[in-house]
Amino acid sequence: MRKNHLLLIAVTATLACTTRTISTSTDIVPSASGLAVIPAGTGWLGDPRIGLARDVALQAALADVSPARLRATDSALVSFGTRNTFSDTLSTTRGVGAARRWLFAQLQQASRDCGGCLRVEYDAAVIKVARHPQGASANIVNVLGILPGRDTNRVVVMGGHYDSCVCSVPPNGGVDSTSTAPGADDDGSGTSAVVELARVISKRYPKGLDATVIFVLHAAEEQGLLGATHLAQRLKAEGKQVVAGMTDDIIGNVIAEDGTVDSTSVRVYATDPDSSSSRELGRYVWGLGALYLPGFEVVPVFRLDRIGRGGDHTPYVQAGWPGLRFTERLENYKRQHLPTDDLEHVNFGYIAQVARLNAVTVVSLASAPALPDAVIARRENAASGGQAWSLRWTPVVGATRYEILVRRTTSPSWDRVIPVSGGLTQQLDFQLDDGWAAVRAVGANGHRSLARVAGPAPRPAAATPARP
Numbered sequence: 001m002r003k004n005h006l007l008l009i010a011v012t013a014t015l016a017c018t019t020r021t022i023s024t025s026t027d028i029v030p031s032a033s034g035l036a037v038i039p040a041g042t043g044w045l046g047d048p049r050i051g052l053a054r055d056v057a058l059q060a061a062l063a064d065v066s067p068a069r070l071r072a073t074d075s076a077l078v079s080f081g082t083r084n085t086f087s088d089t090l091s092t093t094r095g096v097g098a099a100r101r102w103l104f105a106q107l108q109q110a111s112r113d114c115g116g117c118l119r120v121e122y123d124a125a126v127i128k129v130a131r132h133p134q135g136a137s138a139n140i141v142n143v144l145g146i147l148p149g150r151d152t153n154r155v156v157v158m159g160g161h162y163d164s165c166v167c168s169v170p171p172n173g174g175v176d177s178t179s180t181a182p183g184a185d186d187d188g189s190g191t192s193a194v195v196e197l198a199r200v201i202s203k204r205y206p207k208g209l210d211a212t213v214i215f216v217l218h219a220a221e222e223q224g225l226l227g228a229t230h231l232a233q234r235l236k237a238e239g240k241q242v243v244a245g246m247t248d249d250i251i252g253n254v255i256a257e258d259g260t261v262d263s264t265s266v267r268v269y270a271t272d273p274d275s276s277s278s279r280e281l282g283r284y285v286w287g288l289g290a291l292y293l294p295g296f297e298v299v300p301v302f303r304l305d306r307i308g309r310g311g312d313h314t315p316y317v318q319a320g321w322p323g324l325r326f327t328e329r330l331e332n333y334k335r336q337h338l339p340t341d342d343l344e345h346v347n348f349g350y351i352a353q354v355a356r357l358n359a360v361t362v363v364s365l366a367s368a369p370a371l372p373d374a375v376i377a378r379r380e381n382a383a384s385g386g387q388a389w390s391l392r393w394t395p396v397v398g399a400t401r402y403e404i405l406v407r408r409t410t411s412p413s414w415d416r417v418i419p420v421s422g423g424l425t426q427q428l429d430f431q432l433d434d435g436w437a438a439v440r441a442v443g444a445n446g447h448r449s450l451a452r453v454a455g456p457a458p459r460p461a462a463a464t465p466a467r468p
């Protein structure tokens with residue numbers, strides 16, 4: 001608990017620095033000369049919106065997210081008594097089988113409402129559960145609602161896990177198949193949000209977006225991320241490019257055990273290293289939150305997950321893709337993995353806000369072009385004595401232009417956005433030894449890709465080692 005407080009204090013301090021200089025304009029505003037020097041000092045003076053532009057149609061869609069529907073979905077999930085991976089699969093009223101068939105039907109209904117735009121599937125595999133005391137196998141069944149995009153190879157994954165457990169009572173390994181495990185917050189909250197996202201986004205975008213979106217209700221998270229691992233590996237084997245693998249997990253509690261209340265902020269976990277694609281995804285969500293939901297604070301946390309905890313974004317990160325976890329600001333471990341994880345302690349107005357943040361993330365990522373496959377930084381030794389750098393990058397289908405982003409190594413997000421005048425190369429006005437640079441693609445619709453951080457050109461096999 002003490003560690004959590006320190007973390008919150010640190011994050012709050014960071015945010016306090018960032019809010020001072022946020023302007024009201026949502027346009028990209030480069031410095032007058034385009035050559036501004038990044039200010040000295042330790043406080044970050046940047047704008048977390050990092051030049052992202054608001055899409056008015058997407059903003060309007062956020063009003064469709066309904067707390068009442070979220071409550072109805074979560075109430076139905078709780079009514080199945082337990083959704084433990086080893087619970088009854090044949091009953092129509094109790095257990096994990098009834099729950100997944102009900103979820104499948106919800107996605108089918110959403111598909112009917114958008115003219116059949118969603119492909120609804122079970123993604124099943126019989127998997128040996130290592131955490132089971134006798135090493136039993138279980139039928140692990142993810143439920144998918146797929147909104148095909150113009151590019152079916154690029155995939156945005158938005159998930160929650162529908163299984164629940166009473167697993168805080170050791171040493172049952174999460175395999176207690178009969179005790180009532182309502183899982184209203186963990187993770188009825190995230191599951192309800194994903195079902196609502198499938199409904200809202202498919203209705204607004206029945207012809208799909210540029211990238212494909214998979215709304216997934218993952219199975220067997222509580223037995224070691226088994227459903228998400230299965231789907232991530234399947235997408236890898238199919239040669240898909242996952243734009244982002246994201247999970248809503250525990251997004252409905254707003255009251256801590258000591259009575260502290262926070263219904264206006266949410267944590268997003270974006271793992272190390274600082275130049276990773278997951279960290280870039282975290283910055284992107286932070287920016288979108290500030291742009292579309294200024295009254296709802298995104299609290300970026302620069303680590304994979306809470307200390308000692310895990311979630312369904314991890315298998316996507318391990319597969320080499322950007323991954324992210326959305327989690328309520330204030331958790332209460334007295335109501336997780338226990339019969340006390342009930343509906344009375346879930347705030348559906350809060351889940352709706354998280355779902356809106358999810359919606360702007362999913363639609364923005366899926367509406368944007370891909371990011372460049374490679375961005376190469378080169379020191380211009382001959383011309384500048386080592387002071388100047390240039391970037392070059394690979395072209396992106398559908399990009400109408402590109403933007404360069406730069407920041408100091410100590411800045412939490414990008415300090416500046418530099419429009420590219422044309423072509424696939426540009427000289428930097430920035431000493432790259434002291435920071436990071438990245439390139440992103442901009443579509444004709446104004447949506448930005450994630451940024452690809454620049455790295456050195458790959459060294460030939462017999463290259464001499466770097467100079468000390």
Ligand SMILES: [Zn+2]
Nearest residue numbers: 186187249250
């Ligand atoms: Zn969970």
